[in-house]
Amino acid sequence: MTATVESRDGGSGSSAGADAAGTGTGTTAAPSVTPTVRAFLKRRRAWIVIAAVLVLGAFIVMAIQGGARTPGPPLAADNPAPGGAKALVEVLRDHGVDVTEARSFDAALGAADGTATVLLYDEYGILDERRLTEISEAAERLVVVEPGFTALETLAPGVRFAGAASGPIDDVACDLGPAERAGSLSDGQRLVTVDDSAIDAGWHGCFRDGDFGFAVAAGQSPSGGDVTIVGSTTVFANESITEAGNAALAIGLTGASDRLVWYLPGPGDADAADAPTLAELTPGWVSPVMVLAIIVVIVAGVWQGRRFGPLVAERLPVNVPAGETSTGRARLYARTAARTHALDQLRIATVIRIARTLRLPRSAGVDEVTEAAARATGRDGAAVHRLLADDLPADDRALVDLAAALAELEAAVQRSLDPRSAQLDDRDDPTGRRP
Structure with a gap:
């Protein structure tokens, strides 16, 4: 079987060489396979369009975010946006209050100096217990806006979160001067509760929202400093300070001293020594799973990384003769007993050569080639079709016969177009009829 397949493919290679020689072109330069810029762009135009759309979308998102971004952080003293507090700060300065914007914990601690009011808005809960205690001791009065859990536990034990207010609040419910002057607060307040232990320590709530809690709580910290808890930034923000009695309460709390330290902690104020390590943040099951995954990867690499033989250094380009390729392919077909696949390759090559010999178009199908070959050779069309498409080899002997x-059908088609064959047939048959 192998010899037969090799002879067919080898014959094809010889015919191809003869055709090339018959053209008389001689030795020609190999065409360039490096794509031009135009061909590269044409082939990848879909990806280029997708990339352009993504880039354009990114620019649009950046433009929208840039236009919507506030000029500064929420409740910043120099932020004129709706969430900032520049309006309050400017009013305080107009009334002679010296407002200092502290950008760090050390700056806030130094500016307080035991004689100033400190407004603390720790949005992300950066300060720990030690620093909260230090800032309360350094301030004459401390106003804490929207405190976190740590701030409440450290500065106001017994004061707890109680959710959001049901609406505007007009029940002052305390004798705190700024609260009495304000009289009411707008909608959007957050509430706290004051338990019995906090009441015993001197804490009291202002602006009661029914039985839910208070919008403001005032008292003394464990270190003895005056502390006022304001549950929401609504009282100080530019967009809502003019509603109800928000402005009166904000000015009364922050303007009680001649000096005000406006302190918004930043990432640099976090105590790195108290920050949890990566090992502390990692769940306990992660380390065993990582060790197991590393072992599995190593075992899989050893299992699948078997070497197939020594590396072969070969200079490129490599020209492989057609006969050598056909021989190797035939040996593979013979080794795997792929008779049907081998026969398909032989049939495809035969159909292509017959179509080329009979000058059929390249789009001609197997049926058209079968009909043309039957007319040229005088054979039965059904038999030719079975030979070119239908018959399957049951064993190697049948494959060799097919x-x-x-090969015989292809030779017959070539003889039918050779005038010398017709003359020989005429001498053998006086009638001149083709067999």
Whole structure:
């Protein structure tokens, strides 16, 4: 079987060489396979369009975010946006209050100096217990806006979160001067509760929202400093300070001293020594799973990384003769007993050569080639079709016979177009009829 397949493919290679020689072109330069810029862009135009759309979308998102971004952080003293507090700060300065914007914990601690009011808005809960205690001791009065859990536990034990207010609040419910002057607060307040232990320590709530809690709580910290808890930034923000009695309460709390330290902690104020390590943040099951995954990867690499043989250094380009390729392919077909696949390759090559010999168009199908070959050779069309498409080899012997039949059919088609064959047939048959 192998010899037959090799002879067919080898014959094809010889015919191709003869055709090339018959053209008389001689030795020609190999065409360039490096794509031009135009071909590269044409082939990848879909990806280029997708990339352009993504880039354009990114620019649009950046433009929208840039236009919507506030000029500064929420409740910043120099932020004129709706969430900032520049309006309050400017009013305080107009009334002679010296407002200092502290950008760090050390700056706030130094500016307080035991004689100033400190407004603390720790949005992300950066300060720990030690620093909260230090800032309360350094301030004459401390106003804490929207405190976190740590701030409440450290500065106001017994004061707890109680959710959001149901609406505007007009029940002052305390004798705190700024609260009495304000009289009411707008909607959007957050509430706290004051338990019995906090009441015993001197804490009291202002602006009661029914039985839910208070919008403001005032008292003394464990260190003895005056502390006022304001549950929401609504009282100080530019967009809502003019509603109800928000402005009166904000000015009364922050303007009680001649000096005000406006302190918004930043990432640099976090105590790195108290920050949890990566090992502390990692769940306990992660380390065993990582060790197991590393072992599995190593075992899989050893298992699948078997070497197939020594590396072969070969200079490129490599020209592989057609006969050598055909021989190797035939040996693979023979080794795997792929008779049907081998026969398909022989049939495809035979159909292509017959179509080329009979000058059929490249789009001609197997049926058209079968009909043309039957007319040219005088054979039965059904038999030719079975030979080119239908018959399947049951064993190697049948494959060899079909390969020989294909070669005979191709030779018959070539003889039918050779005038000398017709003359020989005429001498053998006086009638001049083709067999």
